[in-house]
Amino acid sequence: MADDQKYRLLASPGSGSTLVEACLTLASVPFEIQDVNYAALGPGSKETQGNPLGQVPTLILPDGSVMTESLAMVLHIHDLVPETALLPAVGSPARPMSLRWLVFMVAAIYPTFTFGDDPSRWVADEASQKMLRTRTNMGREAMWRQVEEAVAGTPWFLGTTFSALDIFATVMTRWRPRRDWFAANCPRLTAVARAGDEIEALQGVWARNGAD
Ligand SMILES: N[C@@H](CCC(=O)N[C@@H](CS)C(=O)NCC(=O)O)C(=O)O
Incomplete structure (x- = not known):
């Protein structure tokens, strides 16, 4: 396949681009990765072409159009290759729940990372920056505890049905507050994430993105 017919994923290892890289891989959609320097991200970034927020993931479609928003990309991949079953079937009771928690994530x-990672972007004085970081960390932990209550079973978030929620849980629990906190506070999410770590087809993706 010619390069201009492939999807091009602008990515930084370990970041939210991992979500999309994993779903493209599971769906066997031909794509190439263009690594962008994480430190250079943000509004005005020259590396994230066509994304005004300068974020990864940014997905360049085969027709050259630019797509932002990780979940939109994952839903698009589901539309391209429905057999990958990134969402439960329409009409299944698990479908609205999966949409709810994906959007929540x-x-x-x-x-919380956008506002907490570099608080100096949003507030000027050091005390407020520290407070913003602390509060976004606290808010995130409270929200993860809420998600924990929604995990429906094992091995997957929805029980026996695999979905994109499992990819999001696997990747996002590698971010702050990280896996040790999740193991202590969110055992069900941790079990889902550990099952996600083991997906055979994703071993290369996890390794490329610095997963343990
Ligand atoms: N809503 C976006 C958020 C993307 C996002 O925040 N990406 C982070 C990396 S994980 C980023 O590029 N941060 C740099 C910045 O916001 O300046 C999505 O779901 O794709």
Whole structure:
């Protein structure tokens, strides 16, 4: 396949691009990775072409159009290759729950990093920066405890049905507050993440993204 017919994922190892890299891989969608320097991300970044927020993941579609937002990309991959079953079937009771928690992870939890990773972007004085970091960390932990209550079974978030939730749980529990905190506070999510770590087809993706 010619390079201009492939998807191109702008990515930084270990970041949210891992979510999309994993789903493209599971779906066997031809793609190439263009690594961008994590330290250079942010509004105005020259490396994340066409994404005004300068974030990864950014996905360049085969027709050259630019897609942002990790979950939108994952839903697009589901549309491209429904057999990958990144979402439960329409009509299944698990479908609305999977949509709810996927959106919660990207709309409620993910932005705590946007505001907490570099608080000097948002508030000027050092005390406020420290407070913002602490509060976003606390808010994130409270939200993860909420997600923990929604985990429906084993080995997967929805019980016996694999879905994109398992990819999000596996990747996002590697971020702060990290796996030791999850093991102590969110045993069900930890079990899902450990099952995700073991997915055979994703061993290369996890290794590339610095997973233990
Ligand atoms: N809503 C976006 C968030 C993406 C995001 O925050 N990516 C982080 C890396 S994990 C980033 O690029 N941060 C740099 C910045 O926001 O300046 C998505 O779901 O894709």
